[in-house]
Amino acid sequence: MDFADIFKTTVTRLMESNTLPICDWLPWEFLCPKVQERGDLCTFTVLRTVMKTNKALNTFYNPCEWCDIIIESLPKTQEMSEVSTENGIINIRLAQKIQTPLQPIDPAFAMQPIGFISSCFSEKFGTPRQSNKNTGFYSKYSRGEITLLNHVNADSLDGLEEFSHIWLIFVFHKSTHSKLKSKVKPPRLNGQKKGIFATRTPHRYNPIGLSLCKIMKIDGKKIMVSGIDLIDETPILDIKPYHPADCLNEFSMPGYIKNPIYIYDVEFHDYAIERIRIIKEKYPLKFYTAEEDWIEIIREVLSQDPSTVHTKLKHQDQGLYAFKIDFLYVVYVRHCEKSSHLVVNVIHHFEAEIHELRTEAWLSDMKDTLISIGVLKSI
Amino acid sequence: MDFADIFKTTVTRLMESNTLPICDWLPWEFLCPKVQERGDLCTFTVLRTVMKTNKALNTFYNPCEWCDIIIESLPKTQEMSEVSTENGIINIRLAQKIQTPLQPIDPAFAMQPIGFISSCFSEKFGTPRQSNKNTGFYSKYSRGEITLLNHVNADSLDGLEEFSHIWLIFVFHKSTHSKLKSKVKPPRLNGQKKGIFATRTPHRYNPIGLSLCKIMKIDGKKIMVSGIDLIDETPILDIKPYHPADCLNEFSMPGYIKNPIYIYDVEFHDYAIERIRIIKEKYPLKFYTAEEDWIEIIREVLSQDPSTVHTKLKHQDQGLYAFKIDFLYVVYVRHCEKSSHLVVNVIHHFEAEIHELRTEAWLSDMKDTLISIGVLKSI
Numbered sequence: 075m076d077f078a079d080i081f082k083t084t085v086t087r088l089m090e091s092n093t094l095p096i097c098d099w100l101p102w103e104f105l106c107p108k109v110q111e112r113g114d115l116c117t118f119t120v121l122r123t124v125m126k127t128n129k130a131l132n133t134f135y136n137p138c139e140w141c142d143i144i145i146e147s148l149p150k151t152q153e154m155s156e157v158s159t160e161n162g163i164i165n166i167r168l169a170q171k172i173q174t175p176l177q178p179i180d181p182a183f184a185m186q187p188i189g190f191i192s193s194c195f196s197e198k199f200g201t202p203r204q205s206n207k208n209t210g211f212y213s214k215y216s217r218g219e220i221t222l223l224n225h226v227n228a229d230s231l232d233g234l235e236e237f238s239h240i241w242l243i244f245v246f247h248k249s250t251h252s253k254l255k256s257k258v259k260p261p262r263l264n265g266q267k268k269g270i271f272a273t274r275t276p277h278r279y280n281p282i283g284l285s286l287c288k289i290m291k292i293d294g295k296k297i298m299v300s301g302i303d304l305i306d307e308t309p310i311l312d313i314k315p316y317h318p319a320d321c322l323n324e325f326s327m328p329g330y331i332k333n334p335i336y337i338y339d340v341e342f343h344d345y346a347i348e349r350i351r352i353i354k355e356k357y358p359l360k361f362y363t364a365e366e367d368w369i370e371i372i373r374e375v376l377s378q379d380p381s382t383v384h385t386k387l388k389h390q391d392q393g394l395y396a397f398k399i400d401f402l403y404v405v406y407v408r409h410c411e412k413s414s415h416l417v418v419n420v421i422h423h424f425e426a427e428i429h430e431l432r433t434e435a436w437l438s439d440m441k442d443t444l445i446s447i448g449v450l451k452s453i
Numbered sequence: 454m455d456f457a458d459i460f461k462t463t464v465t466r467l468m469e470s471n472t473l474p475i476c477d478w479l480p481w482e483f484l485c486p487k488v489q490e491r492g493d494l495c496t497f498t499v500l501r502t503v504m505k506t507n508k509a510l511n512t513f514y515n516p517c518e519w520c521d522i523i524i525e526s527l528p529k530t531q532e533m534s535e536v537s538t539e540n541g542i543i544n545i546r547l548a549q550k551i552q553t554p555l556q557p558i559d560p561a562f563a564m565q566p567i568g569f570i571s572s573c574f575s576e577k578f579g580t581p582r583q584s585n586k587n588t589g590f591y592s593k594y595s596r597g598e599i600t601l602l603n604h605v606n607a608d609s610l611d612g613l614e615e616f617s618h619i620w621l622i623f624v625f626h627k628s629t630h631s632k633l634k635s636k637v638k639p640p641r642l643n644g645q646k647k648g649i650f651a652t653r654t655p656h657r658y659n660p661i662g663l664s665l666c667k668i669m670k671i672d673g674k675k676i677m678v679s680g681i682d683l684i685d686e687t688p689i690l691d692i693k694p695y696h697p698a699d700c701l702n703e704f705s706m707p708g709y710i711k712n713p714i715y716i717y718d719v720e721f722h723d724y725a726i727e728r729i730r731i732i733k734e735k736y737p738l739k740f741y742t743a744e745e746d747w748i749e750i751i752r753e754v755l756s757q758d759p760s761t762v763h764t765k766l767k768h769q770d771q772g773l774y775a776f777k778i779d780f781l782y783v784v785y786v787r788h789c790e791k792s793s794h795l796v797v798n799v800i801h802h803f804e805a806e807i808h809e810l811r812t813e814a815w816l817s818d819m820k821d822t823l824i825s826i827g828v829l830k831s832i
Contacts, residue, residue: 182563182564182565183563183564183565183566183624183660183688183690184561184562184563184564185561185562185563185564185659185661186561186562186658186659187562188658188659204698205698225658226635226658227635228635229635229636229648230635230636230648230649230650230658231648231650231651232635232636232646232647232648232651233647233648233651233652233707234648234650234651236651236705236706236707237651237704237705237706237707238703238704238705238706239701239704240650241663243622243659243661243663245562256605256606256607256608256609256611257608257609257611267611268611268612269608269609269610269611269612269613270609271609271610271613271619271691271692271693271694272610272611272612272613272615272616272694273612273694274693274694274696278691279565279567279604279605279609279691280564280565280567280622280690280691281562282564282622282690282691284620284622284663284691284693286698286699286701309562311562311659311661312650312657312658312659312661312663313650314650314653314663315650315651315652315653315706316701316704316706317653317706317710318706318710318711319583319584319665320665320699320700321699321700321701321704322618322665322695322700324617325616325617325618325695325700326615326616326617327615327616327617327694327695327696327697328612328615328616331696331697332697
């Protein structure tokens, strides 16, 4: 016999007969999590639900009164050896242990994007982590453009131009792991695990991200932003202005949060600089026009080592890597010992046979080519 | 004739025949917003979508190549007077103007609560607005308890105890306005309107709230918090630790954000203090045990005038009001001219005929009673 079911049936009947006031917005599923079953004791916390008012009845009930109505209506069976109430909580002691613990069905909330961001970062690899000057790294040159969708009125942005920064609440749309782990390895902890709610990992129960960025310009339904860590096409769920209540004077955190992630020197080989000049003449970038900006954003991304913990542990040695920024594929050598990155080549998206790009074979060919033209020795 | 449909049919057929690589997570609806129709020009931005890789095919396509495949496959009709491509964008000029603008159907993301908060505030009226010491008001004595649901592992909280503060991302579950307005009246602006994205109003396209609170204690799947502005039973979608990247050294905002909301003196009539003592002997509160704490939380709520802009404008004169905190109904006199609140009575939820509580008739009776026992003169 399932006591949760008996309880549910009874309360539903009482609700239908208007004997019990339940707020109309409150579905049955909201009540379920409050049913606790421990051993042979079944506890129904009525207290929190009866405080709601039923708009139709426009009455309040005393929770104790409510408990009495429920208990009186429960079918009397031998399995219920003891029934008591206390401060709006019904305790039912059963003659035998409960076999099947209740699995509450929680309601889901449907969230619709208000817009999408077009970002200079189109892949996870090379997208910086949220940071600002306080943490030693800030991606000043990162660029993005949020466009509100048709159903969102441009008026909703009225007054936002008076703020310098906004919070973006967004969907981690590229985080599609089939099985959620409750712990992850934060980048600054060299393999040690922490609970996901103690981190900002994209692997969350709800794939919701929170990110701060700077407003550069607002134009109709478009917001140009900088300082972003969002991948191209990220669905935006909400925009909120940053204000003084968000900035705490005193707060504490574990020591590892202060460990720098800004550790790499970035150098450009003359060949890479020459390549940037050639590309600039022929092809456009989406977010950058000045040659200096192309170089600055590459420098920013590489100064915060884009390698994952996994990559770092797997490839301890130096090697050839590539990441994508805007329409550019940037090829660089990672010197672990010197803590430096050397940019050796830059390829525009329109320029190459893209379908081979950045596979191991491609990187291997790239290496041979760079060696043959004297850019690389052997690595 | 509907060009979006022709385009859709063509691209779908190409996708099905594996001629076009579309990332498997990317539903058709994601492509739609990029179809722009202006006058007789129909523009399909292919550029942003073809940069994705199809895991099954494991290939990249050059967007220009992709455009060529699509154009070649489009049925040739008289309506298409001109077709061209440029940097991955297909421009189709039609012989006649487009009559029906495309309405993109955006996908919704289903978010499930990870838990619910049990709060000392059970109603909108009397629940403070998010704030902290920087803004002159901080509800230090507010109390809440977040309980993670069954499907959320307690391990997810591992390491969170090392942080002092957390962000709560939650659902404004009591914000159920039928029609969304794109502008609202912020409390500090005396009736002037601002776009919803320039405010933190609960009336949003997605009912998502962002709130900072202090961790008091973590115990298994429960987090005791203070400094909250959430109503009882609020569904929590995510918890993220507060860290230095959230605190900006330099940011700007409109001047009105600095206007104080902390303006009211709070005094307690001896009768109210006596009532608190009597209640304390007989009934429990859920979040408060010490008498001083009962007084402090009442003081905090009333010091930040809980009246809405609407109430303030409607009832310029002084009057008798009540709000609920934990299990207490607090009755106070609002003296507009003196900018002060005087607490005159306190009633425990278990103590009274609750169904009449705080209706106009109840407040009127309360007034008469308080006058008859000498607590109030006439107001």
